[in-house]
Amino acid sequence: MKRLGLLVVIGLLTVSVIGMSCGGPKEVVEEVPVDTTPVVVEDTTPPPPPPPPPPKLKESQLQTVYFDFDKFNLRGDAKASLDENYGLLIEFENAIIKIEGHCDERGTVEYNMSLGERRARSSQDYLVNRGIAPERISIISYGKERPLEAGHNEAAWGKNRRCEFRIISQ
Amino acid sequence: MRRLFQVLVFTLLAVAATDATAQERNVRNIFFDTLRSGDIRSTPVGVEEMTYVGTDYISGYDSTLMRYITAVVQFDVDFYADFDLVLTDSFFLKLYEIDELDLLGWKRLGATYLVRLEAEFPGSMIRARWRLWDTSRKQQFAKGRIERPRDEWRDMGHEIADQIVHTLTGEPGIFRTRIVYAREVGQAKELFLADFDGANERQLTSNGSINLSPVMSPISNDVYFISYLDGDPHLYRVDINTLKVSKVAEYPGIIAAPAISPDGRKIACVLSRDGNSEIYVLDTDGNIIKRLTNHWAIDTSPTWSPDGSMLAFASDRSGAPQVYTMDSDGLGVRRLTYQSSYSDSPIWSARGGRITFVSRTPSRRFDLASIDTSGGDYRVLTEVGMNENPHFSPDGKHVIFSSTRLGSRSIFTMDLTGRNQRRLTREGVCSNPNWGPLP
Numbered sequence: 030m031k032r033l034g035l036l037v038v039i040g041l042l043t044v045s046v047i048g049m050s051c052g053g054p055k056e057v058v059e060e061v062p063v064d065t066t067p068v069v070v071e072d073t074t075p076p077p078p079p080p081p082p083p084p085k086l087k088e089s090q091l092q093t094v095y096f097d098f099d100k101f102n103l104r105g106d107a108k109a110s111l112d113e114n115y116g117l118l119i120e121f122e123n124a125i126i127k128i129e130g131h132c133d134e135r136g137t138v139e140y141n142m143s144l145g146e147r148r149a150r151s152s153q154d155y156l157v158n159r160g161i162a163p164e165r166i167s168i169i170s171y172g173k174e175r176p177l178e179a180g181h182n183e184a185a186w187g188k189n190r191r192c193e194f195r196i197i198s199q
Numbered sequence: 200m201r202r203l204f205q206v207l208v209f210t211l212l213a214v215a216a217t218d219a220t221a222q223e224r225n226v227r228n229i230f231f232d233t234l235r236s237g238d239i240r241s242t243p244v245g246v247e248e249m250t251y252v253g254t255d256y257i258s259g260y261d262s263t264l265m266r267y268i269t270a271v272v273q274f275d276v277d278f279y280a281d282f283d284l285v286l287t288d289s290f291f292l293k294l295y296e297i298d299e300l301d302l303l304g305w306k307r308l309g310a311t312y313l314v315r316l317e318a319e320f321p322g323s324m325i326r327a328r329w330r331l332w333d334t335s336r337k338q339q340f341a342k343g344r345i346e347r348p349r350d351e352w353r354d355m356g357h358e359i360a361d362q363i364v365h366t367l368t369g370e371p372g373i374f375r376t377r378i379v380y381a382r383e384v385g386q387a388k389e390l391f392l393a394d395f396d397g398a399n400e401r402q403l404t405s406n407g408s409i410n411l412s413p414v415m416s417p418i419s420n421d422v423y424f425i426s427y428l429d430g431d432p433h434l435y436r437v438d439i440n441t442l443k444v445s446k447v448a449e450y451p452g453i454i455a456a457p458a459i460s461p462d463g464r465k466i467a468c469v470l471s472r473d474g475n476s477e478i479y480v481l482d483t484d485g486n487i488i489k490r491l492t493n494h495w496a497i498d499t500s501p502t503w504s505p506d507g508s509m510l511a512f513a514s515d516r517s518g519a520p521q522v523y524t525m526d527s528d529g530l531g532v533r534r535l536t537y538q539s540s541y542s543d544s545p546i547w548s549a550r551g552g553r554i555t556f557v558s559r560t561p562s563r564r565f566d567l568a569s570i571d572t573s574g575g576d577y578r579v580l581t582e583v584g585m586n587e588n589p590h591f592s593p594d595g596k597h598v599i600f601s602s603t604r605l606g607s608r609s610i611f612t613m614d615l616t617g618r619n620q621r622r623l624t625r626e627g628v629c630s631n632p633n634w635g636p637l638p
Contacts, residue, residue, distance in 0.1 A: 137544040139456035143476035143497040174409050
C-alpha cells in the first residue's frame with residue numbers, strides 16, 4: 030500500500046513536471062485529471078497511528094485510609110496514603126471521586142453513621158487543603174453497614190475502620 | 200374487690216388507695232420501686248388447658264385449635280414482665296404431690312391466679328370464655344368472652360391475654376402490637392414486620408439496598424426508615440398495608456436515627472447538612488421545623504420523653520459518646536451518664552422515669568444499661584455478646600434489642616429490669632428492631 034502510494038506520488042510528480050515543461054492552452058484540459066489525482070493521494074496516505082488512550086486512574090491505585098477505634102483523626106500512615114492519592118488526583122486531573130467512610134461493628138448504628146461521615150470528611154479536608162478542588166471529592170458514610178472483613182476481632186475491626194476511594198468519573 | 204386484686208398482683212405492702220386513678224399510679228410506682236430495689240417480684244399465674252364446653256361432637260382440628268389458643272395465652276403470660284407462668288411439668292406435680300390440678304393443686308404449685316379457658320364452636324366461629332380465679336380465696340373474680348372466625352385463633356389468644364393483663368394491672372396489654380426490624384438478604388438489609396412474638400413475619404421492603412433504623416408511627420400505618428435506595432442515605436416511609444415506599448426527606452450529608460414524637464407529628468433525627476451531625480426536628484413530610492443542637496461534636500440518637508417535652512441524645516462532646524438530655528427546644532442540655540467510656544443509643548421509657556441505652560462496660564462489651572432520668576441508679580442489664588438498638592414496648596415494661604450473644608445478630612426481648620431475656624428471630628442476621636404502638 031505504501032509502495033503504491035509512493036509510485037502514485039512519483040507518477041504525479043512526473044506528470045506535473047511534464048505538464049510544466051509543456052505550454053499552450055492544451056494543458057488546461059489536461060490539468061483536470063491532474064487536479065483530481067492529488068485528492069486520491071491524500072486519501073491513501075497512511076492515517077497517523079491512533080494516539081495511545083490516555084492512561085486511566087484505576088480504583089485499585091487509590092489507597093484505603095485506616096483509623097483508630099472511635100477516632101476520625103488521620104494517623105501518620107493515613108496521611109501517607111492520602112498523599113499517594115493526592116499525587117494520583119494531580120496526575121489524573123479529570124478524576125472525580127467519592128470517599129466512603131466506614132466503621133467497625135462495635136458501637137451503635139446511629140453513632141457509627143456519623144463517625145463514618147467524619148472519617149470521610151477528614152480525608153476530604155486533607156486532600157482539599159493540599160489543593161484538590163472540593164468539587165472533585167464527594168463523601169458518603171456507610172456507618173458499620175458494609176464491613177470488609179467479617180471477623181469479630183481487632184484484625185478485622187482494624188481493616189473495617191476505613192475510608193475507601195471510589196471513582197465516579199474521569 | 201377487683202381493685203384489691205390489682206394491688207395484690209404487685210404484692211403491695213402499702214394500704215390500697217380507693218381512688219381508681221391513684222390506684223393505677225400506685226401500680227406504676229410499684230413497678231419502678233421494684234426496679235430500684237432490685238427485688239423483683241412478679242405474680243405467678245397459671246393457665247389451664249382450654250376445655251370444650253359445647254355438646255356437639257368436635258373435630259380433631261378444633262381440639263388442636265384449643266391447644267394452640269392455650270399455648271398463645273401461656274406464652275403471653277410467660278412473656279409479660281409482671282407475671283410468671285406457673286409450670287405444670289410432671290416434675291413439679293410429683294414434687295408437690297399433686298394428683299389433680301384443681302384450684303388447690305394450682306395454689307400448691309404457687310399460682311396466685313388461675314386462668315381457665317373454655318371454647319365452643321358455633322358455625323365457623325370460635326367462642327372463647329376466660330375466667331380469672333383467685334386460688335387462695337377460691338373465687339372467680341373476672342371473666343370475658345370473645346368470638347372470632349377460626350382462622351383468627353392466634354389473634355384471639357392474644358386478645359384473651361390482653362384482657363387478662365388489663366384486668367390484673369389496669370393497663371392495656373401489648374400482645375397485639377407489632378415490631379419491625381432489618382434482616383440481611385444477600386448484600387442488602389431489608390425491613391420486616393412481625394407480631395410482637397415474631398409470628399406472622401412479612402417483608403416490607405424489597406429494594407436490594409441498605410434499609411435501616413425503622414420506626415413505626417403511633418398514628419398512621421407508616422414505618423419511617425433510612426435507605427440508601429438512590430445511593431445516598433435519605434429518609435423514607437413505607438405503608439405497611441400497601442407496601443408503597445415514598446421519600447420523605449433528602450438533605451445534603453447524612454440523615455440518620457429518626458425518632459417519632461409521642462404524638463406522631465414530629466420526627467427528631469440527625470442531619471449533617473451543615474457539615475456536622477446535629478439533631479433536627481422535622482415534620483412528617485420531611486420539612487425542617489427546628490435545629491436543636493449546635494456543637495462541633497457528633498450529636499445523634501435522639502429519643503423523646505413520653506410527654507414530648509424533652510429529648511435524650513448521644514454526643515461525643517466530652518471526648519467519647521455520652522447520653523445527654525435537653526428540652527424539646529434544644530435548651531437546658533445536661534449530661535446524664537458518667538458510668539462508662541461509651542454510652543449511646545438512649546431510649547426513653549414510655550413510662551418516663553428511666554432511660555435505657557448502650558453502655559460499653561469494663562469488660563469492653565457493649566451492653567444495655569438503664570438509668571434514672573435524674574442520673575442515678577445505673578444498672579447493667581445484659582452480660583453476653585454485643586447488645587444494641589434498644590427500644591421500649593408501648594407500655595414501657597419490655598425492651599426489644601439486638602444481640603450477637605448466640606452468634607449472628609438476632610432480635611431479643613427482655614423486661615425493663617433485664618429479666619426474662621429471650622430470642623425472637625431464629626433465622627438470618629437481624630438488627631434495628633422497633634416496637635410499634637398499641638393497636
